[in-house]
Amino acid sequence: MTESFTYVNGILHAEQVDVARIAAEVGTPCYIYSAERLRHNYKEFRDAFAGMDIHIHYANKANPNLAVTRVLAACGAGADITSGGELERALAAGIKGQNIIYSGVGKTEVEIAAALKADIYQFNVESMPELHAINKVAAQMGKKTAVTLRVNPDVSARTYKKTSTGELGTKFGIDMVQLEEAMALFKTLPALDFKGFQVHIGSHVYDYEPFREAFLKLAELTHAWRARGYTVERLDLGGGVGIPYDGQSLAPFADYARTVRETVGNLGCQIAFEPGRRLVGDAGILLSRVTYDKQGHSNRFLILDAGMNDLIRPAMYEARHSIIPVKQSGAEQTALADIVGPVCETSDLFGVDYRLPGVGTGDLVAILQAGAYGAAMASTYNGRALIPEVMVSGNQYAVVRRRIAIQEQIDWESVPDWANVATH
Numbered sequence: 305m306t307e308s309f310t311y312v313n314g315i316l317h318a319e320q321v322d323v324a325r326i327a328a329e330v331g332t333p334c335y336i337y338s339a340e341r342l343r344h345n346y347k348e349f350r351d352a353f354a355g356m357d358i359h360i361h362y363a364n365k366a367n368p369n370l371a372v373t374r375v376l377a378a379c380g381a382g383a384d385i386t387s388g389g390e391l392e393r394a395l396a397a398g399i400k401g402q403n404i405i406y407s408g409v410g411k412t413e414v415e416i417a418a419a420l421k422a423d424i425y426q427f428n429v430e431s432m433p434e435l436h437a438i439n440k441v442a443a444q445m446g447k448k449t450a451v452t453l454r455v456n457p458d459v460s461a462r463t464y465k466k467t468s469t470g471e472l473g474t475k476f477g478i479d480m481v482q483l484e485e486a487m488a489l490f491k492t493l494p495a496l497d498f499k500g501f502q503v504h505i506g507s508h509v510y511d512y513e514p515f516r517e518a519f520l521k522l523a524e525l526t527h528a529w530r531a532r533g534y535t536v537e538r539l540d541l542g543g544g545v546g547i548p549y550d551g552q553s554l555a556p557f558a559d560y561a562r563t564v565r566e567t568v569g570n571l572g573c574q575i576a577f578e579p580g581r582r583l584v585g586d587a588g589i590l591l592s593r594v595t596y597d598k599q600g601h602s603n604r605f606l607i608l609d610a611g612m613n614d615l616i617r618p619a620m621y622e623a624r625h626s627i628i629p630v631k632q633s634g635a636e637q638t639a640l641a642d643i644v645g646p647v648c649e650t651s652d653l654f655g656v657d658y659r660l661p662g663v664g665t666g667d668l669v670a671i672l673q674a675g676a677y678g679a680a681m682a683s684t685y686n687g688r689a690l691i692p693e694v695m696v697s698g699n700q701y702a703v704v705r706r707r708i709a710i711q712e713q714i715d716w717e718s719v720p721d722w723a724n725v726a727t728h
């Protein structure tokens with residue numbers, strides 16, 4: 305638990321706001337974010353690299369909420385985007401094009417044109433066809449644009465299989481074998497301005513050794529291509545720094561910073577970072593109410609009003625979040641329970657064998673570490689609303705995205721006349 309979510313007189317507070325009050329006024333389930341925690345995380349990241357020429361581009365996909373993005377932007381963050389939609393979101397949150405980096409393997413020509421129009425800082429390019437596409441669109445628009453090549457360093461991030469991106473055989477980046485050919489293209493594609501290299505080896509990387517391996521490869525590439533007459537001015541180290549989920553411990557962030565300094569700190573390059581989870585992960589909780597305390601034949605289940613459609617990480621990555629009662633109780637240790645949602649899938653399971661003293665039907669619980677890839681990955685599966693998102697700062701709170709209820713979703717759809725024809 306972070307200092308931003310603590311018990312005051314036995315009741316969980318988000319900063320100075322009683323979360324039971326938010327539950328009563330906004331309803332459950334809902335996400336709650338701490339603005340102060342966002343600021344703290346940004347500052348910790350920035351200060352760890354004091355004295356270096358760094359740019360921090362918040363990976364918007366971790367939590368694209370406008371208010372979240374704005375709080376980080378106000379601290380000085382730019383954005384790392386992965387789609388034209390995120391470009392619009394970053395701009396809407398007040399981030400200038402010159403502070404936006406565009407990553408992703410499948411940028412379409414329409415998206416590329418929109419990014420060029422916004423005069424973004426840099427494209428991180430992942431393939432040769434993409435180099436041709438950006439060159440073509442930029443030339444049509446009479447522009448020259450900054451490009452770094454995302455390389456696939458073939459290192460294992462040693463994290464969830466589904467969030468590893470730096471090994472050969474994943475779809476990400478240009479592998480070392482093809483780099484020669486990609487670099488040669490810069491001589492024939494005049495609308496591209498080669499700036500340097502990027503790596504992003506995966507997400508929720510909690511052992512910093514793979515970063516060292518990847519950054520050393522970047523340093524090697526920098527020396528090698530400078531020796532061949534290329535100017536390498538920018539290195540983009542991607543995101544991926546993990547946070548402690550339930551029961552995990554993590555080396556201090558200072559160790560990551562030291563890894564950066566030791567590997568690429570003395571190359572005279574400007575260093576960019578694309579942190580997502582590290583900035584927002586522990587700044588959010590998912591607040592939920594127990595609908596039923598069900599004693600099955602062999603297991604006890606606490607069935608929540610939040611489900612996998614609201615927070616898919618446990619089902620998708622087998623991630624384990626800390627889950628705690630909103631009201632501390634003097635109750636004796638209660639029986640272990642599996643914490644599940646209402647969705648009709650066996651994988652709608654937040655985790656097994658949690659002990660939540662005093663929690664039963666009707667009580668509130670908080671799922672911690674829910675600020676990253678929570679609301680961002682939510683769906684309406686099982687006819688469910690998109691739940692509200694709330695932000696707290698000091699003793700005030702605001703609903704920063706309202707509930708998108710079912711009637712509104714029904715209004716998105718339409719039924720053609722011929723749907724009424726019966727079979728015969």
Ligand SMILES: *Cc1c(COP(=O)(O)O)cnc(C)c1O
Pocket residue numbers: 363365366384386407408504506507508542543544545578579580581582676
């Ligand atoms: C997802 C992603 C990030 C952010 O990852 P985190 O693990 O949230 O820090 C950064 N860069 C790229 C290219 C990504 O795809």
